[in-house]
Amino acid sequence: MNKDISKIYFSAEDIKVKITEMAKELDAVYEGEEVLFVGVLKGSLPFFVDLARCVSFPVMFDFICASSYGSSTHSSGTLKITKDLSTSVEGKNVLVVEDILDSGNTLFNLFAHLSKQNPKSLKLCCLLDKPSRRERDIKADFTGFTIPDEFVVGYGLDYAERYRELPYIGILKSEVYENR
Numbered sequence: 001m002n003k004d005i006s007k008i009y010f011s012a013e014d015i016k017v018k019i020t021e022m023a024k025e026l027d028a029v030y031e032g033e034e035v036l037f038v039g040v041l042k043g044s045l046p047f048f049v050d051l052a053r054c055v056s057f058p059v060m061f062d063f064i065c066a067s068s069y070g071s072s073t074h075s076s077g078t079l080k081i082t083k084d085l086s087t088s089v090e091g092k093n094v095l096v097v098e099d100i101l102d103s104g105n106t107l108f109n110l111f112a113h114l115s116k117q118n119p120k121s122l123k124l125c126c127l128l129d130k131p132s133r134r135e136r137d138i139k140a141d142f143t144g145f146t147i148p149d150e151f152v153v154g155y156g157l158d159y160a161e162r163y164r165e166l167p168y169i170g171i172l173k174s175e176v177y178e179n180r
């Protein structure tokens, strides 16, 4: 285990099992359809690739790079899009793939941006949901794990750009924040 982690919430195996379950749910909804997966960089990357390889319908990939946290553990409330999609979403089944729904600011703003472009369908798939911190009226159509109000890292999730590479999801020792 990484020396800065105090507790593992979800092991690599837990995540794998959950993604298999989520893929079955998606297969039931999208059977016979082609779906554009929109990954929200950077945090969604590990989940995006693992999920895309698990579903049975054809998937197209696109990415949007959006951030509302910077190097803080609190949402700034405003969304900065640093890279937009490279394809049109018009007339397509769009599934936004995200690592975490927390305050909801990122996805609320992103959904406003995407729904203006007339997709055939627009749904949200999040590995983690932290409903106790919600500031916006937004719900995921597909959710992996619901978690309490704790700042988690690993499997794409960062603290100040670190820990994204960990294969599990956990929480940091308090001294990691104190020493910054």
Ligand SMILES: O=P(O)(O)OC[C@H]1O[C@H](OP(=O)(O)OP(=O)(O)O)[C@H](O)[C@@H]1O
Pocket: 040, 041, 042, 043, 044, 066, 067, 068, 069, 070, 075, 098, 099, 100, 101, 102, 103, 104, 105, 106, 107, 157, 158
């Ligand atoms: O519901 P919210 O409170 O908006 O939080 C969720 C968003 O925050 C994180 O991204 P971040 O802005 O840190 O960028 P990153 O994906 O590059 O880490 C996370 O990956 C989600 O995109």
Ligand code: HPA
Pocket: 069, 100, 102, 103, 150, 151, 152, 153, 157, 158, 159
């Ligand atoms: O708990 C979290 N961890 C990392 N990034 C995040 N962005 C929103 N919530 C979180």
Ligand SMILES: [Mg+2]
Pocket: 043, 069, 157, 158
């Ligand atoms: Mg982040």
